[in-house]
Amino acid sequence: MAWLLGLVTLACLIAGGVLLHRGVRQAASERVLYRLTSGLPVAQKGAKQRWLQRELLRAGFHLDGGRLGLWLGIWLFLALLGGLLGGWPFLLVMAILPPALMRLYVAWRYRLRVRRMIEQMPALLDHVIRSLKSGRTLGDALLLAMENAADPLHTAFARSRRNIDRGMALEDALDDFAELYEQDEFRILALGVRVNQRYGGNASELLENLIVMIRDRERASRQLRAMTGETRISALILGCLPISLAIYIFITNPAFLLGLWADSMGKLVLLVAFLLQLAGSFLMWRMLRSV
Structure with a gap:
């Protein structure tokens, strides 16, 4: 049994080293690709991201492939060390408990971050309305408001700003943002901007109604939490x-x-x-x- 566990440990360590090496190489390739395509328009609408990277991005974590491989190797090493020291119960616990705790923490961080972003939305939309009344276009007003927004909304909109700078349409960038964070407030904003860009209309009135809706929903949510x-x-x-x-x-x-x-x-x-x-x-x- 000891020899078997030793062989399994050695095999997992080798596999962890291979994954770490592949992660480092992939991160380097992604950096080179980013520098080569930094000036080109990139249409990312509908692009499929890996589930783990998407969850970490929504929660506000920025990990490349090398770091993910390193954490995976550490987890495998701890699981095997627990199995060698305490037998199969420790191996099973170390194999299940860290991913479960990490999943719960990422979900909690995502909900906390999204709640804070929705709380900051009325201020951002009010900034857009003032810019529209001063004569700016809707696209310029939104970009200026994104740039001046506080964190975490400023960091979350960095992806949309990069997409717009690379040539993506404003409504497509906001659709991508709404699909990433999966919140009704962001979907309504993206839909309103798309309708305004295609058919025209009074954008200020639309944004004012969206501010009222966000504040009403926030008030109802607080009452529900109290009850x-x-x-x-x-x-x-x-x-x-x-x-x-x-x-x-x-x-x-x-x-x-x-x-x-x-x-x-x-x-x-x-x-x-x-x-x-x-x-x-x-x-x-x-x-x-x-x-």
Whole structure:
């Protein structure tokens, strides 16, 4: 068994090194390609991005292929180290727990970032309206407002500004932005700009109505959060209670849990309890998102 684990460890280390090397080469190739095509129009509408890079981009992380390969190699090494030191239960935990925690953190970071961006939208649209009334076109007004916006909206619109500078139409760049962040407010803005660019009309009135809609939705969301506060606190207590109880038992009577860990059946019981805790926490998290 020890020889088998050693061979698996060696194979995974070699695979991690190969992935790291490929990631570094891919990052270098992407940088060269970016310099070669920096002055050309790039139509990215409908382009398929890799799922992981898209999730990290929406959450505000900027990782190239080399860094992703490095983190993947570190995760594989820790998983195999846990398997060598604690057997297959540690290997299973280290293989499942870090990706699950990373996924939850990225989702939480994305929701927090998008909420902050929507809160900044009325100020950006008000800046656009003032620019329109001063005589600027809709495209120039939007670009100026994007440039003067605060973070994270300024960083999020950097992609759209680059696309417009490379020759992409304004409505296509905003459609790409709305598809990336998947929010109704961004979709309505992109649709309004597309209609205005194609058929004309009063852009100021459209943006003023969008500001009113965003503020009404924000007010309704705050009222809903206040009304469901007791439910969310109850779910948080139910999720933390088993973990807190396990920590208390380990501090007051460590022989109980260590005795379970020393027995093969006890290891299975603890592993099943851990997996059920993860499943229950995930289900409560999904239910709270729908409230």
